[in-house]
Amino acid sequence: MADEERIALFIDFENLAIGARDRLGIQFDYGPVADALAERGRVVTRRAYGDWTMFDQDRKNLVRHHIDLIEIPQRMGHSRKNAADIKMAVDALELAFEREYVTTFVFLTGDSDFTPLVHKLREHNRRVIGVGIKASTSALLPAACDEFLFYENLDGVEPRKKGARPRKGKEANGDVVEAPARRGPTDARKLERLVNTTLAGLERNSNGPILASALKRALIRKDSTFSETEYGFRAFGELLRFLQGRKIIELAKSSARGDPEVMFPEKGEGEEKAFELLRDVVDEAEEREGPPPLSGLKNKLRRKDPEFSEKTFGFNGFLQFCKAAATRGYVELEWDDELDDYEVRVPEEEEDGEVEVEREEERGRNRR
Numbered sequence: 001m002a003d004e005e006r007i008a009l010f011i012d013f014e015n016l017a018i019g020a021r022d023r024l025g026i027q028f029d030y031g032p033v034a035d036a037l038a039e040r041g042r043v044v045t046r047r048a049y050g051d052w053t054m055f056d057q058d059r060k061n062l063v064r065h066h067i068d069l070i071e072i073p074q075r076m077g078h079s080r081k082n083a084a085d086i087k088m089a090v091d092a093l094e095l096a097f098e099r100e101y102v103t104t105f106v107f108l109t110g111d112s113d114f115t116p117l118v119h120k121l122r123e124h125n126r127r128v129i130g131v132g133i134k135a136s137t138s139a140l141l142p143a144a145c146d147e148f149l150f151y152e153n154l155d156g157v158e159p160r161k162k163g164a165r166p167r168k169g170k171e172a173n174g175d176v177v178e179a180p181a182r183r184g185p186t187d188a189r190k191l192e193r194l195v196n197t198t199l200a201g202l203e204r205n206s207n208g209p210i211l212a213s214a215l216k217r218a219l220i221r222k223d224s225t226f227s228e229t230e231y232g233f234r235a236f237g238e239l240l241r242f243l244q245g246r247k248i249i250e251l252a253k254s255s256a257r258g259d260p261e262v263m264f265p266e267k268g269e270g271e272e273k274a275f276e277l278l279r280d281v282v283d284e285a286e287e288r289e290g291p292p293p294l295s296g297l298k299n300k301l302r303r304k305d306p307e308f309s310e311k312t313f314g315f316n317g318f319l320q321f322c323k324a325a326a327t328r329g330y331v332e333l334e335w336d337d338e339l340d341d342y343e344v345r346v347p348e349e350e351e352d353g354e355v356e357v358e359r360e361e362e363r364g365r366n367r368r
Contacts, residue, residue, distance in 0.1 A: 005127070008095055008102045010088050011067070012109035013050035017058060017152070019133035025154055025160030028058065030065050032156035033108065033131060036149060040129070041104060045095065049084045089117045096124055098146040100283070103127060110137030111142025118144040130224075141349060148224040155229075171263065191231055191239075192270070193246050198222060199262060200314030209261040211254055212240055246270070264314065271313045275330040277301060278322065282331055283346045294322060294342040 013028075020028040037043055039041050046067040052059045059069060072084045091107060104246040105121050106291045109116055110132030116139070118128045130145040132136075134152060142148035148201075152159050198218050219226045233239040240262065243249045248270065251260045281300050292300070298318045301308045308322035322344060328332045333342045 001104070005104045006102050006106045007041045007106055008045040008092070008099070009037065009038055009047065009067075009106045010108070011045055011046075011048035011062075012084065012088060012107070012111060012114075013048045013055065013062075014084065015109045015111055015136075016133065019048075019054060019136040020151065023133050024157075026158070028151075029157070030062060030067070031095065032154040033151070034065060035156065036131075036154050037106060043106075043193065044102065045099075047088075049088045063283055085113050089114065090200065092117060092121070092275065096121055096126060104129060108132070110141060112138030112140040114367045116143045117139045122146070122254065128274075142225050146226045147220050149227070150225065153227055153229050170340040187231060189307055189312060192243065193309060195221070195243060196248065196264075196314035197311050198263065203264075209254065211256060211259045212236065212251075212262055213256075213259050215262050236338040247316075251352075269270075274308065274310075274313060274321075275325045275328060277305060277308070278325050279330045279346055282344050286345060290335075291343040292341050293336075294319065294344055297322075297344060297368070 017028045020026055030278060047070055048062050048067050049070045049072055051072050052069055060068060061365055070087065072087065082315050095102060104127040105130045108131045121128050127146045130148040131151055132141065132148070134150040151157060169365040199210060199215060202218055216249065226234050228239040231239065233242065240249065244251050247265055250265045252263065254261045278301060281297070281304060282292060285300065310318050313321070315324065322333060323333065325331050329347060332345050332347050336343050
C-alpha cells in the first residue's frame with residue numbers, strides 16, 4: 001500500500017468534450033480513463049472544470065463516477081476559457097503543497113497553456129500524466145509530461161470512422177495543431193530501433209539484468225506518448241514476445257514473477273544481415289577504388305537498403321556499428337593519417353607475399 005501511486009485528477013472538460021465530438025465524432029466517456037488510471041494507482045481526488053449548463057448529460061455521467069464538478073461562471077470568449085485554466089492550475093498547485101501524499105497528477109487536456117504547470121509539478125517531484133485527443137493536443141504538452149495517453153487509444157474508446165473533422169485545426173486557445181500521421185508498415189522497424197537503442201542504453205548504465213518493467217519505464221521517459229497499443233499489441237509482454245520471435249531480443253525468467261529479463265540475443269538475425277550488407281558494400285567499393293573511408297560509407301549502405309540505421313540494432317553511431325562488425329570478423333578498420341579517417345576493408349584470406357605487395361601498391365595509387 002505504501003508503494004501505491006496516489007493520483008489527483010483534473011479535467012479540462014470543455015477541451016476534452018469538444019475534442020471528442022469534433023475530432024472523433026463521439027461523446028466523451030470517462031469510463032475508459034478510469035480504467036487506465038486504475039492500472040496506475042489509486043485516484044484520491046477527482047475534479048472537472050467547466051460551464052455545466054452547456055454539458056447537462058455529461059454532468060450526470062461524471063457524477064456517477066464521483067467526480068467533483070467545479071463550476072466556471074458563464075463568461076464570454078477567452079475570458080471564460082482562461083478562468084477555467086487559471087482555477088484548475090491554482091487548485092493543482094494548492095493540492096501539491098497541502099497534500100504531500102499525492103504522488104501523481106493527471107490532467108485531461110490537450111491545451112499547451114498547462115505546460116508551465118506540468119514543469120512546476122515535476123520540479124516538486126510529482127509525476128505528471130496527460131490525457132488528450134490526438135488531433136487537438138498541442139505538441140508541447142506530451143513532451144512535458146512523464147507519460148501522455150491519447151484518449152482514442154484507450155480500451156473502450158471507439159472513434160467514429162466517418163464524420164470526424166479534418167485532422168488539422170486549432171485548439172481552444174488558438175494554437176494551430178497538426179495530428180501525428182497514422183502509423184504505417186515501416187513502424188515495425190521504428191519499434192525495433194526504439195527498443196534496441198533503449199535496451200542498449202540501459203545495459204551500458206546498469207550492473208544487473210534489465211527487467212521488462214524497467215524497459216517500459218525507460219521507453220516512456222524517451223517518448224511520453226509511447227504505448228504498445230499504437231502498434232497493435234494488447235500488452236507490453238505481447239510486444240516483447242513479438243520482438244523475441246523476430247530475434248531482436250531474448251527473454252528469460254527473473255525472480256520477479258511476470259517481469260522477465262530482457263537482453264540482446266547472442267546472434268541477432270537482423271544484426272547479422274546488417275553486418276553482411278556492410279561487408280558486401282565494402283567489398284564492392286574495394287574492387288572499384290580500393291578500401292573506402294568510413295565517412296560516406298553509411299550513404300553507400302543506404303543506397304542498397306534505404307531503411308538502414310545502426311540504431312535499429314542498438315548502436316549509438318555508425319563507427320560503433322563498424323567496430324562491432326570488425327570484432328565479429330566481417331570487416332577490418334585501420335586508421336589512415338593521410339585521410340584522417342578510418343579505412344574499411346574486407347578481411348583477406350591467406351595470400352603469398354607478392355600478391356599482398358601488389359595490393360598495397362594499388363591502394364597507394366588509388367589514394368593519390
